[in-house]
Amino acid sequence: MGSDNHKRLVIPGPVEVRREILEAQTAWMIGHRSTAFADLFARLQGKLKQAFLTTNRVFVSGSSGTGLWEGASRNCIRDGKKALHLVGGAFSERWAEISQLNGKQIDVIDVEWGQAHTPEMVEAALKKDRYDAVCVVHNETSTGVTNPIRDIAAVVRPYEETLILVDTVSGFLGAELRTDEWGIDMALTSSQKAFALPPGIAFAAISDRVLERAAQVPNRGYYFDFLEIEASLKKHNTPSTPPISLMFAADVQLDAILTEGIENRWARHMQMRDLTLAWTFSRDLGAFAQDGYRSPTVTAVANTRGFDVDAMAKFMSGKGFSMDKGYGKIKGKTFRIAHMGDMTVNTLEEVLAGLDEFLSSLN
Numbered sequence: 001m002g003s004d005n006h007k008r009l010v011i012p013g014p015v016e017v018r019r020e021i022l023e024a025q026t027a028w029m030i031g032h033r034s035t036a037f038a039d040l041f042a043r044l045q046g047k048l049k050q051a052f053l054t055t056n057r058v059f060v061s062g063s064s065g066t067g068l069w070e071g072a073s074r075n076c077i078r079d080g081k082k083a084l085h086l087v088g089g090a091f092s093e094r095w096a097e098i099s100q101l102n103g104k105q106i107d108v109i110d111v112e113w114g115q116a117h118t119p120e121m122v123e124a125a126l127k128k129d130r131y132d133a134v135c136v137v138h139n140e141t142s143t144g145v146t147n148p149i150r151d152i153a154a155v156v157r158p159y160e161e162t163l164i165l166v167d168t169v170s171g172f173l174g175a176e177l178r179t180d181e182w183g184i185d186m187a188l189t190s191s192q193k194a195f196a197l198p199p200g201i202a203f204a205a206i207s208d209r210v211l212e213r214a215a216q217v218p219n220r221g222y223y224f225d226f227l228e229i230e231a232s233l234k235k236h237n238t239p240s241t242p243p244i245s246l247m248f249a250a251d252v253q254l255d256a257i258l259t260e261g262i263e264n265r266w267a268r269h270m271q272m273r274d275l276t277l278a279w280t281f282s283r284d285l286g287a288f289a290q291d292g293y294r295s296p297t298v299t300a301v302a303n304t305r306g307f308d309v310d311a312m313a314k315f316m317s318g319k320g321f322s323m324d325k326g327y328g329k330i331k332g333k334t335f336r337i338a339h340m341g342d343m344t345v346n347t348l349e350e351v352l353a354g355l356d357e358f359l360s361s362l363n
């Protein structure tokens, strides 16, 4: 299967997918109104709730994560009300833009790229104005920053009308996230990052408060209308035809994840982060993200040695690895090493050894 010159993905999405998961997608197709499908859907619900650490429902969406951004903004912000977006990188910036493109009013707390948002900043904003939602990115993939979601959620919780909407696209199943315990109303994710599935399916834990809010918003559209999705979900189904093959893959992958254990998985990612940071500093390179908020799933390496990242990527391609060259306005000044999904410490060590060979070739 696949081509012999496959390069193992070290980019922050899509990530390398194990062969067993790829093969799960080749099972015979089933009708999405069949009992076999209802069984699959119910089985997935049980496992997804464990993965999100929630007792609420988990939506399964035939879209990438971007679709659920649109759904979140559209269903959770009422006309004449506002959302507060915490912006500090390419992805948080885009989500804010999506809220606006859906006609929603927003305020923004901007931090410099590479910095985290603090609960103090959020609390100060909430004291000044009222918000229907606080929209925050758990793990800013462009900068390698993990935001302190637990502490941010804690300052938002006392404001009853304010929902906490979390993009955990590149954090989920790699960086600690406790949906119910931390009081998160919506945690949305894609498949192709730390979940280590192929792209094309997205998931979101949804609280009752989110659904109560959606009922107060008249123009929810159709594809991402949370009340439609909820009505189908109760019958173990989806409003439109779902990505069934990807659901087969998710079923198998969730078994592997729950066998590994969520907390063990978080710990493995922390170990890979620490290994990557130790390598980075000992090679006279820097970490772009603020100390104390560096991501367990992706490290944005500050290219303080100013080498040509295209040459690095080309060299690494010769070693069988597909590397990132940085994202958006910090491309080249940084490059990212993704250590997420099913990557092992051994594979990461191979990647770092390859990078060492590249660095010594510069001398």
Ligand SMILES: *Cc1c(COP(=O)(O)O)cnc(C)c1O
Residues within 6 Å of the ligand: 013, 064, 065, 066, 067, 091, 137, 139, 140, 141, 167, 168, 169, 170, 190, 191, 193
């Ligand atoms: C990749 C990414 C997205 C976009 O997700 P898609 O699945 O590509 O739509 C959103 N947020 C973050 C933090 C991401 O890393």
